Amino acid sequence: MTENNTNTTTAQVLTGAPLAGRVAVVTGASSGIGEATAERLAELGASVALIARREGRLKELEGRIVAAGGRAVAIPTDVTDRAAMDAARERVGRELGTVDLVFANAGVQLISEIVDLEVDDWDAQIDLNIKGVMNTIRAWVRDLEASAAEGKPADLVVTSSIAATRVLEKFQVYSGTKAYITQLVRLLRTELGRKNVRVSSVAPGMVDTELPDHVTDADASRLMADLIEQIDVLQSADVAETVAFLAAVPAHVNLTEITILPTAQAI
Numbered sequence: 151m152t153e154n155n156t157n158t159t160t161a162q163v164l165t166g167a168p169l170a171g172r173v174a175v176v177t178g179a180s181s182g183i184g185e186a187t188a189e190r191l192a193e194l195g196a197s198v199a200l201i202a203r204r205e206g207r208l209k210e211l212e213g214r215i216v217a218a219g220g221r222a223v224a225i226p227t228d229v230t231d232r233a234a235m236d237a238a239r240e241r242v243g244r245e246l247g248t249v250d251l252v253f254a255n256a257g258v259q260l261i262s263e264i265v266d267l268e269v270d271d272w273d274a275q276i277d278l279n280i281k282g283v284m285n286t287i288r289a290w291v292r293d294l295e296a297s298a299a300e301g302k303p304a305d306l307v308v309t310s311s312i313a314a315t316r317v318l319e320k321f322q323v324y325s326g327t328k329a330y331i332t333q334l335v336r337l338l339r340t341e342l343g344r345k346n347v348r349v350s351s352v353a354p355g356m357v358d359t360e361l362p363d364h365v366t367d368a369d370a371s372r373l374m375a376d377l378i379e380q381i382d383v384l385q386s387a388d389v390a391e392t393v394a395f396l397a398a399v400p401a402h403v404n405l406t407e408i409t410i411l412p413t414a415q416a417i
């Protein structure tokens with residue numbers, strides 16, 4: 151992530167407290183898109199459970215939210231660990247109540263040629279980007295159903311990527327995991343939509359976060375670094391505002407598939 155891009159206020163469009171009374175869970179809340187979204191949801195009135203592995207980062211965010219008058223609870227959890235997610239679900243219910251907004255966002259991008267047989271990287275992406283999302287859904291889909299049954303808004307928002315639909319060299323496994331997410335959301339709507347649970351996928355282009363820091367392939371790293379250098383890429387706050395907007399519109403309105411590109415990102 152570049153040094154000068156920590157402004158989380160530039161994207162703000164919503165005002166007031168349109169999410170007052172909402173109870174949100176954000177995975178991947180320790181950095182990037184998840185961190186910005188958790189903070190923004192809290193600013194707009196939601197109580198927010200913060201989920202990721204880095205406890206220190208979550209605690210800092212919790213402190214910032216509480217200092218600003220919001221409500222948040224840091225729950226360090228590995229979303230690939232189903233038993234740990236059971237414990238997180240139990241804690242969220244006890245401390246914040248029934249969840250009505252889930253942002254399943256934790257993800258990792260590891261780029262390589264398929265013939266390099268980086269099987270650990272394949273597994274890491276499938277375990278987090280697919281199974282981690284399924285574990286998140288498993289933990290809170292009943293809460294969403296219950297909230298909607300009580301006439302409250304209920305949202306499941308999952309972070310996909312433009313990689314879900316574009317052909318990017320060496321992105322095979324990552325793209326495959328995101329294609330799964332995009333199609334999963336379409337299918338979930340057929341079941342959850344009629345129960346008044348909104349389901350959305352958000353597919354960003356280049357966002358300046360820690361995501362490329364994990365990429366070991368030199369070409370892919372250069373591609374991302376060049377894009378960040380050359381164009382005005384998205385900031386996490388831009389995605390955060392979009393997620394907040396999805397949750398703030400009237401309950402009968404489901405913005406289902408949102409692609410967010412930097413205006414100047416041509417590919």
Ligand SMILES: NC(=O)c1ccc[n+]([C@@H]2O[C@H](COP(=O)([O-])OP(=O)(O)OC[C@H]3O[C@@H](n4cnc5c(N)ncnc54)[C@H](OP(=O)(O)O)[C@@H]3O)[C@@H](O)[C@H]2O)c1
Pocket residue numbers: 177178179180181182183184201202203204205207227228229230255256257258259278309310311312353354355356357358359360361362
């Ligand atoms: N940045 C982009 O250009 C871009 C574009 C399209 C889509 N996306 C998607 O956006 C999402 C967020 O990524 P980001 O760009 O904000 O990158 P990031 O800053 O690297 O954030 C990734 C988050 O996932 C968390 N995470 C990783 N492994 C985890 C695990 N096992 N359990 C729980 N949390 C875990 C990380 O926290 P811990 O390490 O503390 O666990 C971190 O909070 C991802 O799904 C990514 O694929 C990003």
